Structure formats: C-alpha cells, structure tokens
Amino acid sequence: xxxxxxxxxxxxxxxxxxxxxxxxxxxxxxxxxxxxxxxxxxxxxxxxxxxxxxxxxxxxxxxxxxxxxxxxxxxxxxxxxxxxxxxxxxxxxxxxxxxxxxxxxxxxxxxxxxxxxxxxxxxxxxxxxxxxxxxxxxxxxxxxxxxxxxxxxxxxxxxxxxxxxxxxxxxxxxxxxxxxxxxxxxxxxxxxxxxxxxxxxxxxxxxxxxxxxxxxxxxxxxxxxxxxxxxxxxxxxxxxxxxxxxxxxxxxxxxx
Numbered sequence: 621x622x623x624x625x626x627x628x629x630x631x632x633x634x635x636x637x638x639x640x641x642x643x644x645x646x647x648x649x650x651x652x653x654x655x656x657x658x659x660x661x662x663x664x665x666x667x668x669x670x671x672x673x674x675x676x677x678x679x680x681x682x683x684x685x686x687x688x689x690x691x692x693x694x695x696x697x698x699x700x701x702x703x704x705x706x707x708x709x710x711x712x713x714x715x716x717x718x719x720x721x722x723x724x725x726x727x728x729x730x731x732x733x734x735x736x737x738x739x740x741x742x743x744x745x746x747x748x749x750x751x752x753x754x755x756x757x758x759x760x761x762x763x764x765x766x767x768x769x770x771x772x773x774x775x776x777x778x779x780x781x782x783x784x785x786x787x788x789x790x791x792x793x794x795x796x797x798x799x800x801x802x803x804x805x806x807x808x809x810x811x812x813x814x815x816x817x818x819x820x821x822x823x824x825x826x827x828x829x830x831x832x833x834x835x836x837x838x839x840x841x842x843x844x845x846x847x848x849x850x851x852x853x854x855x856x857x858x859x860x861x862x863x864x865x866x867x868x869x870x871x872x873x874x875x876x
Contacts, residue, residue, distance in 0.1 A: 621845065623687070624836040626704050627774070627826045629848050630711040634778040635819050636855060641719045641782075643856040652731060655850040659735045662705075662843035666742045669698055670749050687841040692760070695753040699746040699764045700835055702739075705844060707771045709739045712851055714779045714791050721786040736791075763835075770829045777801050777822075 633640075665684060672679050673695050679685055688697040716732035750756060750764050772793040780802035783789050792798035830836055840848075 621840050622832045622836065623700060623704055623838045623840055624827075624830045624832040626708055626840060626844065626848070627830045628823065629851070630708045630774075630778060631819070631823055631826055633708075633715060633851060634711050637715050637718070637782060640715060640855050641722050643719075644723060645856070646727060647854050651850055651853045652728060655847060655854075656731055656735065658843055658846040658850060659709075659738070662841070662847065663738045663742055665841075665843065666698060666702060667745065669694070670742070670745050673698070673749055673753065683842075687838050687844075689835050689838045692835050693753060693755040695746075695749050696756055696760050696764060697835065697838065699750050700767060700838075701841070701844075702743050702746045703764070703767050703771050704830070704836070705847075706739055706743050707775050708848075708851075709736065710775045710791060711778050714782050714788055717788060717791075718782045718786045721788075767830075773797070774826060774829065777805065780805065 669679055669684055671677075679688070679694060687701060688694055713732045713736040716728045720727055720729045747764070747768065750761055756764075776792050776794060776798040779788075779791060780798045783792055783798060784802045789795045789798065
C-alpha cells in the first residue's frame with residue numbers, strides 16, 4: 621500500500637462517520653488499546669528518527685528505514701509520512717470525539733486527544749526539521765509546504781460537518797475556512813454516504829492533491845498499516861454495505 625493511499629482511508633472513514641458515531645455499543649478496549657499502542661510506537665519512532673536527522677546521525681535500523689525513499693532526503697520522507705498521517709489522525713480524532721458527544725459519554729475522547737496532541741508535537745517538529753535541513757533543496761521544502769497546506773484544507777473539508785454538528789471547531793486548522801467549507805458543502809445537511817457521486821468527486825480531488833507517484837509512492841510502514849486496521853475494526857459490522865465506492869474497494873481496505 622502506497623503512502624498516498626492513506627488519504628483514501630481518511631475519506632472512507634469520513635464517508636461512513638454517521639453509522640460509526642451513532643452506534644451505541646462501546647468500542648472494544650482491545651481495539652482502542654491497539655490503536656493507542658501502535659500510535660505511541662509510531663510517535664516514538666518518528667521522534668527518534670527526527671532527532672537523528674537533526675544530529676546528522678544515519679538511520680540504520682531496518683524497521684526505521686522502511687517507508688523512507690532512498691531517492692529523497694530522510695527529513696522529507698519523514699515529513700511526508702507525518703503530514704499524510706496527520707490528515708487521517710485528525711479525521712479519526714474528530715469522529716471519536718463526536719461519537720462520545722453523540723452518546724453523552726466519555727469513553728474515547730481522552731485517548732483520542734492524547735494521540736492527537738502527540739501528533740501535533742511530532743508534526744511541528746518535522747516541519748521545523750525540514751526548514752533547517754541543508755540536505756533538502758528549495759524545491760523539496762516547497763513540496764512539503766504544499767503538502768502541508770493540502771492536508772490542512774482536506775482535513776477541514778472532511779471534518780467541517782462534524783465540527784459544526786458537535787461544536788468541535790477547535791480541531792480545525794483554520795476555523796474561518798472550515799466554517800466557509802461547511803456552508804458551501806453542506807447547506808444544512810451532511811452529504812450522505814449513499815451519495816456516491818459527491819463522494820467520488822471528493823475522492824478524485826484528493827487523488828489529484830496526493831498523487832500516488834514520486835515520493836508519495838513509498839510503501840507505508842507497518843505502524844500505519846496496523847493503525848489503519850484498528851480504525852476499521854472500530855466500525856460496526858455492515859458498514860461496508862454503505863460504501864460510496866465499490867464493495868471490493870472496502871474489502872481491500874479492511875484487509876490491510
């Protein structure tokens with residue numbers, strides 16, 4: 621699975637947010653535990669690798685090298701991983717918190733916010749490393765900046781409906797823009813998963829913003845794969861029948 625394909629995971633989760641949020645059953649502790657542990661392991665790996673880059677220490681651990689493109693600076697590959705996963709993380713965080721708000725519970729918000737804060741920290745660190753890394757060209761730094769702005773806009777677009785419904789605007793990158801996206805996109809009602817045409821257009825736009833070529837064609841790390849699997853495991857059974865894309869696409873994603 622290529623790094624670029626993780627943005628489709630974010631879109632897929634967002635498209636199925638309604639049955640997930642309105643499901644009254646508790647998410648199994650084992651599934652939440654997997655999500656937290658894999659997220660923590662990934663955070664620790666990223667922070668160690670960023671520290672090595674800053675100190676000009678060559679990364680040698682095969683488990684850390686996996687997913688890093690040999691054609692590009694390590695700082696750039698790490699920043700790409702972190703920014704793409706930040707889009708997934710922000711969508712999933714908003715969905716988890718919205719689920720608690722909908723059910724008037726406090727089952728997952730604390731865990732979700734803990735992972736969210738950790739991701740903010742590593743994201744900030746990665747962007748700083750890119751700016752100061754002399755092995756990156758001006759064009760590569762600009763590429764990371766464009767990737768950052770694209771991931772922020774798409775996160776605000778995918779999240780704006782839930783942020784409005786459950787008063788979660790603090791999770792917007794740009795609240796003013798997110799509110800405008802909500803007014804332009806929703807017109808008082810969320811796009812239902814059954815509206816395959818609307819979601820297909822969203823997916824096409826995301827594929828254009830995050831092409832599966834060049835550096836974004838790098839394979840995802842096992843941490844990303846395990847986190848994605850834990851996200852899908854949180855959905856109630858039968859969610860695949862609401863797929864805005866073909867059923868084989870859903871089944872392929874669930875086999876990650």
